[in-house]
Amino acid sequence: MRKFWRCHVCNDIHYGIFPPELCPTCKVEFGYIEVSSQEARKIMSISETTMSKEDFVAAIHRFTKMREFNVNPDQERVEMLTGGVFTCEQSQGLKYCPCRMIERDFESDLSLICPCNFLQHDTYKDKPDGECWCGLFVKKETT
Numbered sequence: 001m002r003k004f005w006r007c008h009v010c011n012d013i014h015y016g017i018f019p020p021e022l023c024p025t026c027k028v029e030f031g032y033i034e035v036s037s038q039e040a041r042k043i044m045s046i047s048e049t050t051m052s053k054e055d056f057v058a059a060i061h062r063f064t065k066m067r068e069f070n071v072n073p074d075q076e077r078v079e080m081l082t083g084g085v086f087t088c089e090q091s092q093g094l095k096y097c098p099c100r101m102i103e104r105d106f107e108s109d110l111s112l113i114c115p116c117n118f119l120q121h122d123t124y125k126d127k128p129d130g131e132c133w134c135g136l137f138v139k140k141e142t143t
């Protein structure tokens with residue numbers, strides 16, 4: 001079961017079954033202690049930030065660097081899908097997939113935050129030119 005962990009040096013918060021051995025923020029080794037979700041959320045809300053759609057699009061482009069997929073080159077589709085992602089954030093609080101329904105169960109709905117783990121979707125893995133369920137990400141062409 002995943003838990004929240006706090007770096008005792010820099011207050012970096014990690015959510016997972018185990019804490020990282022190396023803090024990615026301050027680089028201290030074995031620095032994490034388990035904390036309650038309430039404590040973790042309080043710490044994270046100290047530096048609450050918002051992200052524009054443009055920043056999100058830039059972030060997903062950076063995410064594809066060195067990976068086997070790209071953001072869909074069809075800009076109209078990307079505009080429509082990222083618009084849907086932001087509508088979900090406004091109405092549901094997180095950037096959920098614009099093409100699928102959340103169950104209103106925090107744990108299981110985490111798998112629907114965009115970008116999701118689409119590498120396991122049939123639409124992606126079973127097709128040579130596969131794409132994520134909605135088509136926001138597409139496999140890179142191999143030459």
Ligand code: SF4
Nearest residue numbers: 097114116132133134
């Ligand atoms: S299927 Fe595509 S658009 Fe939907 S959450 Fe996953 S990556 Fe985002």
